[in-house]
Amino acid sequence: MSQLLQSLVDALSAGATLGLAALAIGLVFGVIRLANFATGEIITAGAYTLIFTWQLGWYISIPFAIIVAVLLSLLMELSVFSRMRAATPATLLIASFGLSFLLQRVYELAFTNNVQTAPVASELAQSISIGGVRIQMLSVATILLAALLLTGLQLFLTRTSLGLQLKAAAADFKTARLIGIPASRVIGLSFALSGILAAAVAFVTTVQTGAVGPTFGVPITILALVGAVIGGIDKISGALAGGFLVGFATSMLASWLPQDMSNFKDAYVFMLVIGVLLMRPQGLLIRGRGAVRT
């Protein structure tokens, strides 16, 4: 029983992390049809920043990581994606692959292939015991952080004019422009928010591992991208739910599969993904047919 609860909390936390990462991808995709694989390198940039600046105090390190992530995200848009507005989603995805590969090599050149380490928020690495159930502090913190960010995002998207504009653009970019919503404003906004979410993902994953290398953000981005697509990358809520589902499933498989099979947990997740895509190619959360604009 206690083991079940423990694994449930862990799975919720893994789901929350991947949900945030998938949301970072989905927000941008909704507006310009870009599934940005290089989101992983934004996460890596945030993580490096945390590692290198943590000794200055969290109140400096965390804002600094957010700033770096947001700036890198905006830089990607300005230097590459803004020049590719006519490209298909497949071409945009390949371009983001290129960007991801490029940044990984730049990190390698700058910080070597070895991992950089620092005890980022090591207080959270402890576990606490509640009625015989050992629970990772970090898992609880991750779930709380995700809840906080999602609430904030929801308020922003529904209560502010700028948020409404973004929501409208994510739902129907063409119409949004036709009624006068400036394209550059909402696109920039989506990249900035994506950067903030990536910084949050960087924080929880860096606390977890305490070590960052050039390809730090890649595995999580692969799973987040896959999750976003099966949830329905066309809708913000779809991307979020899909990311959560993949994170939750991966963590549960890791906890409950026998040792010699748990090596294959990603393989099971990928097979699940293929199955979902075949049954609901438009995404789990998208109603009706043909809702996907590609």
Added chain:
Amino acid sequence: MSNADKGLSVVDLTVAYNGVPAVRGISLEVPAGQAIGLIGPNGAGKSSTLLSIMGAIPRGGTVLVDGIDIAGLPPEKVVRKGVSLVPEGRHVFAELTVMDNLRLGAVGRRDKSGYAEALENVLALFPILSEFSARQAGLLSGGQQQQLAIGRSLMADPDVLMLDEPSLGLSPTAVDAVFEALDVIRGLGKAVLVVEQRAEFTIAFCDRTYVLHDGEITLTLKPEDANNVDVLTQAYFG
């Protein structure tokens, strides 16, 4: 500026897709306080005309709004020059409330202070939107969504209102309601350009109706032509 300059003036407009011409040099006048129709069969280039005026697709030729050239502007800037398009198929933001849809329409206003008044006018014109203001737009009927789409465009306080097939998929009563509203809008001194498939109806309603055929204007009709079978046949079959 003289009153004659007010409205939309299109000179020698061309649109092409991958080198294939869709609109071949048409010229239109849509004066303030008038409704002008643009009819023609599918693929004649009607939607391309409207979208290119908005700057949503590339065009050749000149487009003047109240006498000012709007060359090279993207849609969001064209809206701020006083042109608004109610797109084909309405395209309200289905997951947002009616009020949020209207609020978004005001993003393109030139004069932000007039927001409250504009909202009041729109709700007076379409009382149903006031009643359902908190409802999700996707839950409205087709006719109500069309009213919302028009109201959303009016929130930007355009001088020129363009509508792409506003009667598409609507019941006869809903169509009547839409055109009654357009009559009021024309009466407010706005220039109205309506693209339609329903020839008779449009010709009778509009002050003037152009017939578009294969990217070219082949006829210009007056309201009294609406009952002239020969003219209508010619309009549709060349």
Added chain:
Amino acid sequence: MAQKSLMWRLGPLWSLVSLLLIVYAVTLVNSRLGEGIQVQMRYALVNLVIVVALQMFIGTSGVLSFGHVAFVAVGAWTVGLLTIDPELKRNLLPDMFPFLFDVQAPWLVAVILGGLVGGLLAVIVGPFLMRLNGLQAGIATFALLGVVSQVLTYWSSIGPRSGQSMVGIPDVLDLQTTMLITLVIIVIAWLFQRTKPARLLRAAREDPIAAAASGINVVPQRVIAFAVSGVVAGVAGGMFALTNRVLQASQLGIELTFITLAMLVLGGVLSLSGAIVGALVFSLIDLVLVQLQSGVDIGSFVVSIPQGARPIVLALVLIGMLLWRPSGLTGGREFVWPFRKHAPLPGNPVTND
């Protein structure tokens, strides 16, 4: 009429001959430039065959695939298992199914079998994956690569334990043989382009609505293209195994997928010439960069670039290409009979650039 049909036959044949000549000439030049460059050229040809496989599928069907490296991987595995000495297998790969210890095949047979295993995998998964389009197809094929990578990494019944490599693959493939296999593959790819399934797919890619209206069901045609390109990718895997002679699943994953896709995009997705030109140009840039990394004497100066700059330049080339010439170096055209003005291959559009 007879004359016209002769032109129709000769024109495209010229595109094949010119491609074969280019590959032959580049290989010949590089073979004179020393041992190191010869080795690099062998890898370049292996990559070229992977890119040809990608083009046969992506270029023909218009469907994105991140999964072809999975076929490369199973092809490589097959060749590794069939060519390593049985004694060595028993010692180094102790967890394998016992029957695998004694299966052996001459290298050429092994490579052909590697191709067939790649094709078989494609035939098994094709009917499912080929129903998807666009981003969904990309993600599903990517998931296929993920599954295959995991299985090859961890399943020690068909290979090394995780973290270890498959070693002891014999050194039988020299540059000349590699080139001969490559030329054969190019001929196969060229012939495939002219088959009915390929022509139907190109028609459907250009005008999906018209194709659907005329009753073309693209799924079976796509499965055929997927399978044939899977065979070619499997052969490329076999060539990789014999060239690298050490196999680890991590070598045949996302990075190889990215690099080969980059080559295809560089040359132009829509034509076989694009695949070949892209792979060669990319490899030549790479070759120059490798030389520069170790320093090149120009007169009295030594020109060099820092270690690690090479992949950065390659990534920049890809991104720059996507920005400024998205239809690739060849613009999607095939090489044409030089005495006629640029005429596209029947069914291949001159794409917007």
